[in-house]
Amino acid sequence: MNDVLPYPPSGNTWLHTGRWRWVEERFRQVCRRYGYREIRTPILELTDLFVRSVGEGTDIVSKEMFNLVDRGGRRLTLKPEGTAPVVRAIIEHEMLAAHPLLKLYYIGQNFRNERGQKGRYRQHQQLGVEAFGSADPALDAEVIELAVRFYREIGITDQQLQINSVGCPQCRPAYREELKQYVKPTLSEMCGDCKSRYEVNPLRMLDCKAPHDVEILSGAPKLLDWLCEDCGEHFRSLRRHLEVMSVPHQIAPQLVRGFDYYTKTAFEITSGGLGSQNALGGGGRYDGLVEDCGGPAAPGIGFGLGMERCLIAMDSLGIEFETEDEAPAVFLVALGESAKSAAVGLLTKIRGAGISADMDYVGKSLKAQMRLAGKLGARLVLLIGENELKEGVVSFRNMMTSQQETVPQSEVIQRIQSWAME
RNA sequence: GCGGCUGUAGCUCAGUUGGUUAGAGCGCCAGGUUGUGGCCCUGGAGGUCGUGGGUUCAAAUCCCGUCAGCCGCCCCA
Incomplete structure (x- = not known):
């Protein structure tokens, strides 16, 4: 869990809301371009949803969920992953009836109760897409290519x-x-892990990292050689599509994902600079999931990617980007009580005209108010004192050039607008 | 769940073999004459040394517990 602050903190510069918004906005843009619509699901779901979909024997269900019981005795869970809640939602709202091919994206918080470390947090944000209603490998390719493009962008x-x-x-x-x-x-x-995996989920032995186990398993039969005709053709077809899209990829016969619901395609995208948590994101096809959760027989494919890992990877690659300008365009400086009152009225008018503006509220001296205006990055300072009040004008100070001029009060808005054009 | 490390001002850290009122840089605040920012100069505020206990004449410093964070394993985003 992390606090993400409005000002870039020293050290962990990725814990900055500006960066988060930037990445989120890029993701939204890509998703829109590919025809995906946003869905938002609640943070709490019935525990049973995850037990049934993700699988009883998985690490997530067996030891990583934050569970609680509500006053009605219902067992609830802070969602540990994004796909199952989306599946639940589309079934509940019968969305597939109106949209036989349904393409959705989401940005949301996930929770897993485990020991935190770099790139792994008990609360983390995932960005993901899910596409329902087609078993076409071209759709797998689309989802994968979307992810690859996002990272590239x-x-x-x-x-x-x-x-x-x-x-x-x-x-x-x-x-x-x-x-x-x-x-x-x-x-x-x-x-020891593999001994229990042997009983509970033998496929998980394949991605064991223990050196001796890796050695033993290096000669193991390959899942790819045992695929049925349908799965084999699906995989070959996916590869052809990726070739056509010029998406570079490696075949990883040992790649097995941690959820039980995956079928056919499974994929993962990694990056250096993430430490031992080198997965940026991953996903796969889940053709039986919707039906298993009580919906129609609809195939699906999706992926999720970690926001924090994106930001850490970007940091380690030294990626720069423009943060949006959050400085007020205008800062009002008031001298004295009656001027303050006039400034309050003017401030409201300026904001009402759609221009960002701010002023001091802690009784600072003129000098201090000017300092504050400079610190906040205001490009224009409007100064009102006794002199200005008497003459019905406002002093405009261009903070870039330090040039000053007086403007009649009635023309202030107009003048700010034309000043912004210069 | 297992192993290692860290915890001193808002931030980054210093604090000698335990020894007076715990320091620096940055940031913050205020001044540098009459109503004007950035640079510079001067001054100021701010810390129950994570927390509880123990050893000692004396603990930020040594020991134990606890909490939090970080790093590795496991696994994943």
Whole structure:
């Protein structure tokens, strides 16, 4: 969990709201360009939703969810991932009836109860897309290419895309047995995690990092060789589309994702500079998920990417970008009580005309008010004192050139507007 | 869940083998003559040394607990 501040903090410069907005806006732009519409789902969902979709044996469900019980005795969970809530929402609102092909994107908070470290937080923000209603590998390619393009557009030049197929309920069981047969003789030499994975989720052994296990598994049968005709053709087709799109990618036979709902396509995008959490984002196809959650039989594919990891990767690559100008265009300086009152009226008028403006509220001296105007970055200072009040004018000071002029009160708005044009 | 490290002013940190009123830079505030910012000069405010306990004549400093953060493992975003 992190506080993201309005002013760039020293050190962790990525904890700055300006940067977050910039990345979010880029993501929105890309999603809109590809025909995805925004959806927002609640932070709380019924615990059961995640248990059924993500899978009982997964790390997330078995040890990483923030659970709570409400006063009605319902078991609720702070959402640990974004896909299941979206699936729940589209079923509840029968969205597929009106939009047989439904393309959605989201930006939201996820929660996982685990030990934090660089790039991994108990509350983190994910940006993601989900596309429902088509099993066409071209849609897989679209989603993957969208992700790759997004990273490229925010300047992450060292991204690497890895793809794999995790099969389907038709072909996966046979492979699972084959893998178990292969591992069985050497199971006693493997790490404790793998011993339990052997029983609970054998495929997860494939991405074990223990050196000896990696050695053992290097000769293991490949999932890609055991795909059924449908899954095999889907994967080959996906690759052809990626070639046509000129999206560089590597095949990663050991790539297995941590959720049970994935079928066929699985992919991950990594970047250097992230430490041991090198995944920027990942996703895959989930053709049985909507039906499993009580909806129509609709295939789907999506991905999620971590906001914090994007920002950290950008920092480590030294990516610069323009932050929007949040300085007030105009700063009002008032001298004395009656001038203050006139300034308040003027301030309101200026803001009402759509111009950003601000003034002092802590009783600063003229000098201090000027200092504040300078610090805030105001380009124009409007000064009202006894002299100006008497003559019905306002002094305009151009903070860039230090030139000053007087303007009749009735023409102030007009003058600010024309001044902005100069 | 396991292992390691850190915790002193708003921020980044210093603080000698335990020893007077705990320091610096930056930031903040105020002045540098009559109503004018940036640079410069001067001054000022601000800290129960994360927290609880212990050792000692004496603890920011040593020991233990606790909380928080960071880093690695696991896993993931």
